[in-house]
Amino acid sequence: MSKHLSFYVQFHVKSECIGEFKERAMYVLENISKEDTFEVCYFHQDAEDPTKFSIYERWTEPSAEAFMANQLHAKEYRKDYEERLPDLLASPRTITFLDPIKEWHRQWK
Numbered sequence: 001m002s003k004h005l006s007f008y009v010q011f012h013v014k015s016e017c018i019g020e021f022k023e024r025a026m027y028v029l030e031n032i033s034k035e036d037t038f039e040v041c042y043f044h045q046d047a048e049d050p051t052k053f054s055i056y057e058r059w060t061e062p063s064a065e066a067f068m069a070n071q072l073h074a075k076e077y078r079k080d081y082e083e084r085l086p087d088l089l090a091s092p093r094t095i096t097f098l099d100p101i102k103e104w105h106r107q108w109k
Contacts, residue, residue, distance in 0.1 A: 006098040
């Protein structure tokens with residue numbers, strides 16, 4: 001199994017800010033999809049609580065520190081989103097980095 005940097009980010013958005021949050025997040029996600037070390041991203045809204053969102057990301061960055069330096073803190077397209085985010089959220093976002101155990105792919109016949 002190849003080594004990937006995988007993590008998920010959880011957000012609790014103020015109800016009056018859901019539209020703006022989704023718009024800003026989608027802009028950033030569209031841009032990260034063009035990065036050389038980007039692999040995959042899933043953006044979800046909680047089915048029971050529309051103020052809760054999660055993003056799962058997988059990158060070929062060598063470490064969490066490299067991701068923070070090369071992506072999170074280095075990209076101009078993230079600047080407005082990062083500056084506005086505290087005002088949109090009911091509580092700070094959480095980022096959880098994951099260690100891979102096993103990966104399965106669909107078996108094609």
